[in-house]
Amino acid sequence: xxxxxxxxxxxxxxxxxxxxxxxxxxxxxxxxxxxxxxxxxxxxxxxxxxxxxxxxxxxxxxxxxxxxxxxxxxxxxxxxxxxxxxxxxxxxxxxxxxxxxxxxxxxxxxxxxxxxxxxxxxxxxxxxxxxxxxxxxxxxxxxxxxxxxxxxxxxxxxxxxxxxxxxxxxxxxxxxxxxxxxxxxxxxxxxxxxxxxxxxxxxxxxxxxxxxxxxxxxxxxxxxxxxxxxxxxxxxxxxxxxxxxxxxxxxxxxxxxxxxxxxxxxxxxxxxxxxxxxxxxxxxxxxxxxxx
Numbered sequence: 001x002x003x004x005x006x007x008x009x010x011x012x013x014x015x016x017x018x019x020x021x022x023x024x025x026x027x028x029x030x031x032x033x034x035x036x037x038x039x040x041x042x043x044x045x046x047x048x049x050x051x052x053x054x055x056x057x058x059x060x061x062x063x064x065x066x067x068x069x070x071x072x073x074x075x076x077x078x079x080x081x082x083x084x085x086x087x088x089x090x091x092x093x094x095x096x097x098x099x100x101x102x103x104x105x106x107x108x109x110x111x112x113x114x115x116x117x118x119x120x121x122x123x124x125x126x127x128x129x130x131x132x133x134x135x136x137x138x139x140x141x142x143x144x145x146x147x148x149x150x151x152x153x154x155x156x157x158x159x160x161x162x163x164x165x166x167x168x169x170x171x172x173x174x175x176x177x178x179x180x181x182x183x184x185x186x187x188x189x190x191x192x193x194x195x196x197x198x199x200x201x202x203x204x205x206x207x208x209x210x211x212x213x214x215x216x217x218x219x220x221x222x223x224x225x226x227x228x229x230x231x232x233x234x235x236x237x238x239x240x241x242x243x244x245x246x247x248x249x250x251x252x253x254x255x256x257x258x259x260x261x262x263x264x265x266x267x268x269x270x271x272x273x274x275x276x277x278x279x280x281x282x283x284x285x286x287x288x289x290x291x292x
Contacts, residue, residue: 009067009287024049027067034249035218040256044070064287072283074256080276081208081236081263083116087165089173089198089205091191093232094212095224096127096179099240103212103266104174105137106274107238110264111172112143119168121161121175122147123154123194134176140271144168154178155193162201175206187231195232208235210263215250216241225254234258239277240266248286251277 012026024045031041047070052063081090092107094100101124108118120138122145124130131147138145146161158175165173175198178190191209198205211234213221221239228234239251242265255262262277 009064023063031249035215035221035253036249037219037222037253037257040074040253043074043256047073068283068287071252071286072279075252075279075283076255076259076261078255078261078263078277078279083172085202085204085207087119087162087170087173087202087205088207089162089165089175089202090208090210091175091177091194091206091232092210092212092238093177093191093228093234094179098179098212098214098217098224099266100179100212101130101133101137101176102269103238103240103264103274104134104176105141106266106271107174107264108138108141108143108172109271110274112141116171117169118143118172118174119161119165119170120145121157121173123157123161124176124178125150125152125154125157126178130176130179137271144170154190155197158194159197159200162198162205166201187228191232209233210236210238211260212238212240213250213254214241215239215248218250221250221254222257225258225260229258229260234260236261236263238262238264238266238274242267248282251282 009027009030012023012030028041028045031044032038048066051066092100092104104120108120111118120134120143122131122134125148128150131150135145135147146157146164148157154177161173161175177194195206209232211225211228213224237255237260239262242248251262264274265277267273267275
């Protein structure tokens with residue numbers, strides 16, 4: 001059975017009447033086990049050590065409070081994207097298996113329920129069934145989709161999507177991209193072509209690039225964020241499979257290390273199971289024995 005973040009921190013603090021090196025070591029271990037990453041964990045521990053050095057006899061509640069504050073301070077200002085243009089075009093990137101297509105469907109449903117006209121672009125034309133899968137999610141969300149045959153030029157699909165968005169008066173456009181990180185140069189070239197195609201129609205687009213990460217992959221999420229950040233300007237994270245808090249530390253670690261705001265989190269399989277990220281609520285949930 002995997003212990004939640006709350007349980008790990010609870011075990012680290014329980015029964016201790018003072019904050020000593022053993023306490024800090026136990027907290028450090030709990031943070032690393034929760035996939036917060038070594039660099040971010042050491043920041044938290046160093047800052048915590050400075051604060052408690054003035055008073056060795058903190059209560060458990062006081063220590064938890066300090067720890068919550070230090071973790072929250074490392075998360076960049078986050079929350080849902082403000083749609084400042086129409087159409088507002090978002091490229092969605094991520095490796096296969098992280099839930100990218102599912103996330104696009106959930107985001108489409110979310111914005112449609114916000115009263116927005118949403119359009120999807122199926123520019124992941126290399127993976128078998130990728131277009132068909134996005135088509136299914138478009139139908140579930142009740143939104144339109146622009147697609148071509150498998151093997152088509154992704155940049156051409158992006159161009160057609162941008163033209164259709166303008167013609168149809170779409171508010172939000174979500175463009176799926178190839179979910180392969182086979183070679184950084186190839187990825188850079190492909191994303192650059194897609195971006196240039198969009199700008200032929202919407203000069204200031206795309207307005208955002210969302211990277212989808214799977215919280216359950218642990219340290220692999222850091223490697224993916226690093227590679228995609230080298231290839232393009234990631235402006236927001238969507239973290240999937242956060243049904244519980246056992247691996248919640250990856251949200252803190254990745255957003256701290258790369259300075260990228262978290263926009264949404266996926267918390268289940270249902271089309272409604274996506275939430276705008278609120279760091280205060282998220283950090284509070286880490287310290288309570290309940291799901292996010």
